[in-house]
Amino acid sequence: MRDPIKQSIEMEQIMSIYRLHAIVGLFAVAIAAGACDRNSSKGNEARSGDSDEHTRAEATTDTTGAEPIQVTAFSEKLELFMEYPAPIVGRSTEFLCHFTILETGQPVRISSLTVEARPATGQAQRTVETRPVRDGIFKPRLTFAEEGRHDLVLRIAGLEVEDEVIVGDLLVRAGEFSAPSPKGPEADHHQIPFLMEEQWTIGMLLTTVERRSLSTWLEAPGRVVSPPHARAEVSSPMIGRLRRRSDGAWPKLGDKVAEGEVLALVESPLLYSAEVAERSFDIRQKSIAVREEVARARASLDFAKTEHARLARLHxxxxxxxxxxxxxxxxxAIAEAEHEAALALQHWFDAVLADYPEFQGSGAQTDGREAGRMSSLTALTAPISGELDLVAGVEGETVETHQVLFRIIETRQLWITAQVSEFDWPRLPGEIVADYSMPGATPVRRAISAAGGRVVHVGKEVEPDSRTLPITFELPGHVDGLRSGMFVDVHIRSGHADAATAIPESAVVMDGGRPVVFVLVTGESFERRDVPLGIRDRGWIEALSGVSVGERVVSRGAAALKMAQSAPSDFGHGHVH
Incomplete structure (x- = not known):
């Protein structure tokens, strides 16, 4: 879809051209009406003034009456449209040069022009024009000393642009010659005239038809999330009060933490003596039972060894x-297995008991864990390494069970999950290629693969509520602009054409219900072409026929040419250099 703002500006420029032509027309009518009341001598003066409309043609037409030679040439930055009479040795030849800056569609205004004619042998001719006679227009003159073919080099230098245009094969003749008759108007009836001044008024831009790889895309809503293994919340396992850890530090937003690092302590009211005694008794009883089992297993093992040795001697x-x-x-063998099992149980029990020193009755203290008779400290540790994205508590605050106090984000990876409608699913190819863009005034699409991403999962089941299947992509966490929780647009490639003949989408206008483009023929004439369209891809369209690679189409200002084709005489004539 074309930008409505640009289209509005373009239409306003076109209307300005129409208003200008209307004013000129009214002025001409007024002059004609006044001429009717004048005497014949004044009528003769008016007739002599009519020739001013052809000043341009006279300035570029040689004595033989031949039409001027027209040249349209391009460099990397410039378009040159040049008219000149056939050069003759010893005669001053004026070159009428129009220079357009390709990037902006504007005329060259504050630059100088150096023209150099290089013959195959002999001295080169050179002239310099320090500034244009009018915006975009230079009128350099050269007097050629030798006949034959010359290379013409026109070099623009200034603040706006610096570049050179090379026009080869300029033929200089020794004397007058009979030029072929110019083509009649019937030969050019299909061309649309549009003067360079009118092109500059609307900022017309040209784009070269080229080969491009174009794709069709399926758009799906997506969301950026942290992978499950890269996001963790730390909550309180009990009711209690928050306390600093043993080194006195308190976590802050943005802090980097390591897996297993103590973040804070939760102090809970100690279970009073009866409850503590009950729990301690249970633990001691189980500890004694485990040790008894180890002793029994050891005794059984010793007996089994002795019995086995005795029977071996008797045997x-x-x-x-x-x-x-x-x-x-x-x-x-049974005794050995029972003994090993009893030892393993004892080791496991001792390890568990080490995590709860308050039940050991020793009053021992460890980093983040203390034992006492009136309180119990439980350490809140980081389950993963990452960055603190949430710190929800302060020291001394009373917290509830399962209250989230810290959130840790591991920033090295992000996921984008796209929700593809079940109705669009058959359009997807086997290999998933996708771009993403963030909603905004001027969204920019970025290829997921170019950002170092990849497909990690393609959904196998349609979600019952949304009727979509998820496709999950993994990207590095350092991708600019992406943050967990954001919504993005995901563009998944559903078709592809290699080496398609591509034209800008802005070059296509509808005329009589058919898509058309306007192709540059010479600097001030264009040709309307019907173009059946194929794939559309990010501002480019595949032209199935109608244009060839290397031709230049109007990519800004096509609507003005559409209007000009209905009244070519209004747009193609009337200016004087």
């Missing part, structure tokens, strides 16, 4: 049977 003296020896080996 060697043929006193005990092999069956008795095998039975002893089995009992020994």
């Amino acid at each position: 060697s003296s043929a006193t005990a049977s092999e069956r008795e020896v095998n039975e002893a080996e089995r009992e020994l």
